[in-house]
Amino acid sequence: MKKTAKEKLISFAILSPSLLFIGIFVYGFIGRTAQISFLNWNTFSRLLQGEKNYVGLKNYIELFQNPRFQTDLWNTLYFTLFFIIACLAIGIFLSLLLNNKPKYGYLFQNIYLFPMAISFVVTGTVWRWIFSPGTPGDPYGVNLLLSRIGLTSFQWKWFTSTESFLFFNIALIPVIIAAVWQFSGYTMAMWLAGLRGIDEQLIEAAKIDGASNWQIFSKIIFPIQKPITLSAIIVLAHVSLKAFALIYSMTGSGPNNVTDIPAVYMFESTFRANRYSTGSSIAIILLMMVGLLIIPYLINSFKED
Amino acid sequence: MSLKSKFSIALLLSFVLIFSMVTLAAAQDTKVEIFSWWTGGGEEEGLQALFEVFKEQNPNIEIINATVAGGAGSNAKAVLKTRMVGGNPPDSFQVHGGAELIDTYVKTGMMQPITGLLEEWGVRNNFNQQILDMVSHEGEIYAVPVNVHRGNVAFFNKAILEEHNITPPTNIYTFINALKKISEESDVSPLALGDKNKWTAGHIFETILVGTLGPVKYNGLWNGSTSFDEPGVRESLVVFKEIMNYVNEDHAALTWQDAAQRVLNSEAAFTIMGDWAEGYFKTLGWTPNKDFGWVSVPGTRGSFMVITDTFGLPEGAPHPEGAKAWLKLIASKKGQDTFNPIKGSIPARIDADKDKYDPYLTDSMHDFATVTLTPSIVHGSAAPEGFVTALNDIINQFVTTGEVDNAHQRLIEAANEYL
Numbered sequence: 124m125k126k127t128a129k130e131k132l133i134s135f136a137i138l139s140p141s142l143l144f145i146g147i148f149v150y151g152f153i154g155r156t157a158q159i160s161f162l163n164w165n166t167f168s169r170l171l172q173g174e175k176n177y178v179g180l181k182n183y184i185e186l187f188q189n190p191r192f193q194t195d196l197w198n199t200l201y202f203t204l205f206f207i208i209a210c211l212a213i214g215i216f217l218s219l220l221l222n223n224k225p226k227y228g229y230l231f232q233n234i235y236l237f238p239m240a241i242s243f244v245v246t247g248t249v250w251r252w253i254f255s256p257g258t259p260g261d262p263y264g265v266n267l268l269l270s271r272i273g274l275t276s277f278q279w280k281w282f283t284s285t286e287s288f289l290f291f292n293i294a295l296i297p298v299i300i301a302a303v304w305q306f307s308g309y310t311m312a313m314w315l316a317g318l319r320g321i322d323e324q325l326i327e328a329a330k331i332d333g334a335s336n337w338q339i340f341s342k343i344i345f346p347i348q349k350p351i352t353l354s355a356i357i358v359l360a361h362v363s364l365k366a367f368a369l370i371y372s373m374t375g376s377g378p379n380n381v382t383d384i385p386a387v388y389m390f391e392s393t394f395r396a397n398r399y400s401t402g403s404s405i406a407i408i409l410l411m412m413v414g415l416l417i418i419p420y421l422i423n424s425f426k427e428d
Numbered sequence: 429m430s431l432k433s434k435f436s437i438a439l440l441l442s443f444v445l446i447f448s449m450v451t452l453a454a455a456q457d458t459k460v461e462i463f464s465w466w467t468g469g470g471e472e473e474g475l476q477a478l479f480e481v482f483k484e485q486n487p488n489i490e491i492i493n494a495t496v497a498g499g500a501g502s503n504a505k506a507v508l509k510t511r512m513v514g515g516n517p518p519d520s521f522q523v524h525g526g527a528e529l530i531d532t533y534v535k536t537g538m539m540q541p542i543t544g545l546l547e548e549w550g551v552r553n554n555f556n557q558q559i560l561d562m563v564s565h566e567g568e569i570y571a572v573p574v575n576v577h578r579g580n581v582a583f584f585n586k587a588i589l590e591e592h593n594i595t596p597p598t599n600i601y602t603f604i605n606a607l608k609k610i611s612e613e614s615d616v617s618p619l620a621l622g623d624k625n626k627w628t629a630g631h632i633f634e635t636i637l638v639g640t641l642g643p644v645k646y647n648g649l650w651n652g653s654t655s656f657d658e659p660g661v662r663e664s665l666v667v668f669k670e671i672m673n674y675v676n677e678d679h680a681a682l683t684w685q686d687a688a689q690r691v692l693n694s695e696a697a698f699t700i701m702g703d704w705a706e707g708y709f710k711t712l713g714w715t716p717n718k719d720f721g722w723v724s725v726p727g728t729r730g731s732f733m734v735i736t737d738t739f740g741l742p743e744g745a746p747h748p749e750g751a752k753a754w755l756k757l758i759a760s761k762k763g764q765d766t767f768n769p770i771k772g773s774i775p776a777r778i779d780a781d782k783d784k785y786d787p788y789l790t791d792s793m794h795d796f797a798t799v800t801l802t803p804s805i806v807h808g809s810a811a812p813e814g815f816v817t818a819l820n821d822i823i824n825q826f827v828t829t830g831e832v833d834n835a836h837q838r839l840i841e842a843a844n845e846y847l
Contacts, residue, residue: 166812170513256678258615285828391817394505
């Protein structure tokens with residue numbers, strides 16, 4: 124359909140307010156944050172004086188030398204990895220179960236999706252109660268359950284544990300469980316929508332040809348669902364980088380920063396320590412990490428268009 | 429009606445709405461917005477009692493109670509700073525006297541001096557002079573200290589101590605022996621700690637630091653006459669590490685209130701916390717000297733770790749008259765004697781009515797008048813916020829790693845950078 128010049132003008136006029144606001148409040152502020160990250164505004168009075176003394180990459184270099192930030196990066200890597208894998212695995216499994224239209228399927232569909240409607244703060248607070256370890260003499264939450272059913276050897280310190288394995292802090296496991304609980308329903312819903320769109324004849328034809336269930340899944344369903352899986356990964360990945368509210372309400376930074384993530388460190392640097400430039404550097408690093416995930420995806424989808 | 433005229437009517441209506449809101453706000457000067465982080469146990473009730481008196485004295489002024497929850501104001505401070513920088517200050521806000529007030533807000537020109545007001549109300553000489561020094565800069569007073577808290581207090585469950593035949597310890601050695609005895613004889617945690625929010629571990633550390641250095645050398649850390657190379661600083665890390673052997677295993681999952689609850693429920697013997705914990709115990713129905721006892725943190729008898737909550741008058745406060753009425757109330761004897769007995773703190777005024785205070789507080793008032801005052805680090809009175817955050821980080825990692833020399837080195841580096 125060809126658009127007349129007048130129609131183009133109208134569509135631009137309608138878009139222009141949001142373009143303007145996005146320009147100011149998104150890109151303008153990203154630019155401002157990037158600028159502050161190259162300054163030495165690491166006290167409250169320097170922020171107020173507003174003198175621009177550029178220090179180059181000093182803030183970034185100090186961050187990467189800082190053991191806390193190194194821990195944060197490892198935590199983010201493992202958190203994102205396990206969070207995405209578990210959300211996909213559980214979500215896909217649930218969607219396949221529900222796709223067979225079992226009795227009360229809609230009920231379960233809603234139950235699985237429901238946690239997504241809850242804010243991270245609520246999730247974090249409740250799962251903190253569940254995984255709060257208590258003491259060996261007086262266990263709490265899951266540890267109490269384990270002691271009631273006689274499995275005391277499975278008790279551990281959950282998110283207060285300070286052990287790690289290949290830089291993976293095991294204290295992250297309860298946090299990952301909470302996040303997966305909240306977001307696996309999302310993968311399920313995405314996949315279910317896709318599954319409902321797959322032509323039944325395709326599956327039946329495969330069955331007639333003698334394909335096993337696994338072959339149908341891996342050779343037909345999964346490839347068809349690839350774009351959906353990719354979008355789910357993108358959404359989940361950026362959720363994991365923004366898990367501030369979950370971490371902050373559930374565990375805090377944890378002992379020796381075992382459950383710390385860059386977003387928490389950014390908040391503390393900026394608003395507690397008044398290290399505005401350090402905080403801005405962390406923000407820019409986070410932005411680049413999100414960009415690393417999303418830009419290839421965007422390029423890919425533009426190509427397809 | 430054409431689209432164009434519909435649009436202009438909509439636009440007009442929006443403007444009318446905005447202007448009516450603006451004029452409405454301007455017409456009501458009889459408001460006062462009080463910003464604080466008093467949302468916990470005794471604190472909130474104390475604030476409400478103060479508001480009741482305020483309403484009696486100023487029936488025309490409406491109070492806007494702007495509170496932000498979070499231990500030691502950790503979240504509130506972030507909100508406040510954003511408001512101050514954005515030119516949207518509350519009429520009066522809670523801030524710890526000392527570095528937090530002076531470095532952050534006074535030196536940056538965000539506060540109005542109130543020396544004249546205190547003189548006009550005739551209350552200047554009723555305050556403890558040392559406390560006024562903490563809220564003064566270049567000869568001008570910038571805030572009214574409402575209350576004084578003591579940081580270096582160890583509260584204990586009396587029943588547990590009696591059960592183990594332990595007399596309240598007075599020095600660090602008898603303290604460690606007592607902790608050891610309890611851990612050997614029972615399942616009870618000897619020392620309750622909740623450091624999900626990092627500052628509580630830093631709080632224990634600073635009270636031990638003042639013990640190993642002594643009050644005079646400790647105060648010297650903040651004016652440069654004592655160096656962080658001092659052996660006493662390293663020793664404090666060693667003692668701290670020893671004491672951390674006796675805390676509850678799940679300390680990283682708890683807050684200070686949770687830790688206090690452990691003592692209350694006879695699941696822990698001691699807890700080291702500022703005396704706001706006393707107000708908290710009382711709200712939960714405990715009686716001082718009967719259910720719980722206290723000592724200054726063993727080894728710190730000659731020191732009074734001061735935390736003082738103060739309120740000042742920001743530049744550009746939208747309702748200065750309301751703010752002045754508020755300051756006048758909290759500077760008055762009645763205001764201080766209303767608030768402090770409930771919150772579990774002692775007044776910054778020296779002429780308070782002792783009958784209104786419980787045995788703990790009268791004990792604290794006596795010490796306050798007789799021993800050396802030392803400013804708290806983690807509560808922002810001694811050092812700039814950059815140092816406080818660095819210290820909390822160092823101690824948080826030290827609790828897990830136990831590397832004394834590394835922690836000492838990082839303390840020295842932090843001191844060089846921020847002090």
